[in-house]
Amino acid sequence: MRNKFENLLIEFARIHRFNVRFFKELFTPPYEVKEIIRQCYEIGWKSFPLISLTGFIVGFVFTKQSRPSLEEFGAASMLPALISIAIVRALAPLVTALIASGKVGSQIGAELSSMNVTEQIDAMEVSGTNPYKYLIVSRVIATTFMIPVLTFYVAGIGLFGGYLSIISKDQLSMLSFFTQVFESIKFIDLFAMVFRSIVFGFTIGMVSCYVGYFSSKGTEGVGKAANSAVVASMFIVFIEELLIVQIMALLS
């Protein structure tokens, strides 16, 4: 029992040091610009197909399911306002973060832990490259930057899905749809969306890198790391969402 508690504390200390080191390495040269760009490509660009599909479906289905309840009150014309608020405030950041946890998290976890198991990280270190900077910092920067970009994209494509769902029943021009959308979104909503997705992006990068970097040696460590990268980052993303919602409620 005691031992478990001690191990937990040691783990926390290690996580803390891992985070502190990130900010220390972030601001000291040399900067791994090339590697960061490559990671942005790997993490962001390669997620586009999957994320396009999910974003579209979420927007489309959400609109379709909301319609009957609004019609009951004779408020079907409120649909654009409803979906734009739902998508910008909640769906886009959350859906993007969850999809990215699954896709990017498992990818980073597996990649780093297999490098760890096969001593590639040690090899990097002895050949005069700082593996923390080269592998971790570049990936975390990439997720922190690309998840917000993907979130905007998901919001756009989700709204488009919603629009298609609406015009399957009603007459509505694209122009008047988006006019209504922009009228109902406030600046604070956009700000909250960006803030959230930055937090989520950082979380996914950091958690997956941590899990991969400190994976247990041996090939079963790779599978475990990929798995726990996904589970842990999803879990933390939900907790953060909960906290952010509370804080936003207090602020406004």
Place this chain on the structure above:
Amino acid sequence: MKKQVFDINYDDCVVDVQNVYKSFGERDILKGVDLKLYNGENLVVLGRSGTGKSVLIKLISGLLKPDSGEIDVLGERVNDLDDRELQKLRLRIGFSFQNSALYDSMTVRENLEFPLVRNKRNLSRAEIDKAVESVLEGVGLSYAINQMPSELSGGQRKRIGIARTLILQPDIMMYDEPTAGLDPLTCLEINELINQVQEQYKTSSIVITHDLACAKMVGDRIVMLLDGKFEREGSFDKIFDTEDERVRPFYDYNFIV
């Protein structure tokens, strides 16, 4: 038997390990290790699996920290160096890993140029290409330059791993079981490569092995790690001139059976 090498300078000690202890959790692995590597020699380290041979060279290159004791490499005390100084010292140490540790996501060419590109940022493209081609030719694998590590055999990977460490022209080489799991012909090639590196690059090397033929072919001096300490030291014949039942089986297995 190895041909005599005359360039060894027994007054110049490039690696000096003094009374080093290392344990993992409850398990004591190294218990007071002393080791000297002299300039220009090939030192073979023998020992059973799990006695801490790989741990020892990781300590020397600063990948692990000793619990106590001192390690001096090329006149610098490894434990006292900060990250930047350690990084600089490591450029003079080549480390060939037990399982080669090639970067899976890069081609052979990218693997080889990685240490160069990252450490000597003022080299031109042509100079890098030339360095890559010359080390690759040295290990006899010029044709593999555009292949991925996953397409190579164990022996080829080993040689690429050695080539990757040679590209920075290190003063000290560490080979972790260079011939493990290879066929006799490839073993011979690797052993010749190790001797050729010693001659051509004037390196001092630590060679960890279970393979007595390798020990005999490349070793100028042999030490044996027994129960966390170096207890036997000397030439190949001297090491095995004993009735110690921790030592005999090494020899018997290889030559009698």
